[in-house]
Amino acid sequence: MALFSIVVAVYNRMDTLAASLSSLLQQTFRDFEIVAVDAGSTDGSMELLEKHAQKARLRLYRSELNDADAARNVGAEQAQAPWLVFFNAGDILLFDHLSRFADAIAKHPEIDLFVNAFQRMKGHQRLMAQETIPSGVLPRREALKALSHGDYIHLSGACIRRDRFLALGGFPAERYRQEANLYFWLKALCELERIHYDDTVTSLLLLDNGTPSDEPLDHVPPGGDLLPVYAGRLSRLEMRYLRASINRMVLAWAVEKKRHGRSVRPELAALSLPGLRLRDGLLALGLLVPQPYYHWLRKWMKKTE
Numbered sequence: 001m002a003l004f005s006i007v008v009a010v011y012n013r014m015d016t017l018a019a020s021l022s023s024l025l026q027q028t029f030r031d032f033e034i035v036a037v038d039a040g041s042t043d044g045s046m047e048l049l050e051k052h053a054q055k056a057r058l059r060l061y062r063s064e065l066n067d068a069d070a071a072r073n074v075g076a077e078q079a080q081a082p083w084l085v086f087f088n089a090g091d092i093l094l095f096d097h098l099s100r101f102a103d104a105i106a107k108h109p110e111i112d113l114f115v116n117a118f119q120r121m122k123g124h125q126r127l128m129a130q131e132t133i134p135s136g137v138l139p140r141r142e143a144l145k146a147l148s149h150g151d152y153i154h155l156s157g158a159c160i161r162r163d164r165f166l167a168l169g170g171f172p173a174e175r176y177r178q179e180a181n182l183y184f185w186l187k188a189l190c191e192l193e194r195i196h197y198d199d200t201v202t203s204l205l206l207l208d209n210g211t212p213s214d215e216p217l218d219h220v221p222p223g224g225d226l227l228p229v230y231a232g233r234l235s236r237l238e239m240r241y242l243r244a245s246i247n248r249m250v251l252a253w254a255v256e257k258k259r260h261g262r263s264v265r266p267e268l269a270a271l272s273l274p275g276l277r278l279r280d281g282l283l284a285l286g287l288l289v290p291q292p293y294y295h296w297l298r299k300w301m302k303k304t305e
Contacts, residue, residue, distance in 0.1 A: 003105075004032035004098060005079030005162065006087050008058070009071035010049060011039040013089040016206065017048055020089050025057065029098035034058035035079050037071040045089075069173035069180040076165055084162050086181075090206050091156040092121075097202040101159045104196050108137065112164040113188055113195040116202040118157040135199045141238050143189045143197075148244035148275075153185045156203045160188070182249060186223050190230050190242065223249060224270055243275020251283055258287050 006024060010017060024034065036058045038046045053060040061078055063071035076084055085101065087093070097116065104114050117133075133146050146152055168188060171180045189195070223246040227239075234242065254267035264287050271284060 002031050002033045002081040003102060004029075004083050004085050004159070005075075005081035006032055006034045006085050007072055007075035007079060008034060008036045008087045008089055009039060009063075009068040009075060010036060010041055010045050010089045011066070011068050011071070012041045012043045012045055014041075014043040014045045014048065016090045017045050020087070020091060020093075021052065021057075023093045024087060026095055027093065027098045028095050029102050031102075032085075032098060033079075033081060035061070035075040037061045037063050037075045037078075039063045039068055039071040040066045065173065067173045069171035072181075073170040073173060076162065076170060079162055082162055083159055084165055085159045086155050088156045088205075092204040092206065093156065094202045094204070096200075100198055100200060100202055104198060105159075108196050111137070111192075111194060111196050112161040113192055114159040114198070115153050115195060116157045116159075116198045117152070117200055118154045118203045118205050119201045120205045120207055122207045132199055133197055135197060137194050138197050139194050140189060140192060141235065141241065143192075143195050144238055144241035144245060146197075147186065147189060148241045148248060150248075151182075152197070154203065154205055155181050156205070158185065164188075164192075179249065179253070183223055183226075186242070186245060186249075187226060190226060190234060190238075224272075227272065240275055243272040244277060244280075247271050247275050247277075247280050251280055251287075254287055255283070 008021075008024075013020070034052075034057060036049050036052070038049055038060070040063070049058070049060050052058050059078070061074055063074045065071070072086055075086075083101070083105065085098065100116055101114050105111075108114075133152055138146065168184065168191060171184050173180050223242075226242065227246070230242065231239065250267050250270055254264040257267070258264050268284055268287060271280075276284070
């Protein structure tokens with residue numbers, strides 16, 4: 001049995017799929033299987049996956065739901081290895097991605113979630129790295145605190161024990177059409193006593209110029225319904241970081257909607273006031289500025305950061 005099952009969900013990613021699969025097949029650590037799930041591609045992605053399947057490079061499945069997170073859940077159910085590594089078909093893995101996971105698992109077999117640092121790319125240029133987090137074991141409080149400041153868990157940069165992933169219910173794809181995997185990682189941090197973080201960048205997140213879905217944001221923003229669930233289980237400080245993390249995610253989505261001229265009042269109403277930091281509060285107030293002046297304000301705020 002392989003150590004890792006690499007779950008690759010694909011929906012119309014022909015433009016990046018070949019390069020992404022190539023980076024996966026060039027890993028120095030070889031004890032892994034690839035489980036690919038197509039979510040209804042119509043651009044030739046499925047045909048490329050079929051060619052790799054014929055060469056025994058991967059096992060290929062189809063998802064009836066036109067949703068990447070639902071496809072990832074299908075892949076997790078079909079996986080045969082004890083550890084899951086989810087891979088976005090639009091990203092690139094560096095050669096030591098899996099080997100660093102394997103080394104960390106060997107040193108900390110009691111931990112269920114391992115995270116490697118990632119870096120964003122636009123075109124062929126790497127963007128500035130996020131706030132650094134020291135490598136090592138992070139207790140729940142520190143893991144939630146770090147997430148309240150920035151996204152250090154990215155889909156292609158995480159490795160989770162398969163049994164734990166399934167026990168947590170997988171990605172809530174049918175419930176949250178937006179940011180279902182972010183919701184899952186936040187839930188996982190609330191459930192786990194500790195995780196392991198490696199500050200070595202082993203994956204590259206390729207940014208595109210996508211626009212928000214035409215569907216409205218879910219009635220309960222991603223993560224908002226976790227507050228009553230964990231109110232009696234987490235410490236006061238952990239709950240504070242949980243609220244701050246949810247606020248940051250809601251505001252990030254609101255900024256994207258505002259950028260495209262959409263109403264952000266549902267998001268502003270969903271903010272948790274006890275966890276609202278000064279900087280986030282100022283950002284929320286800025287979102288109330290009429291559209292013609294908002295872009296000018298955002299440019300000014302970026303210059304003063």
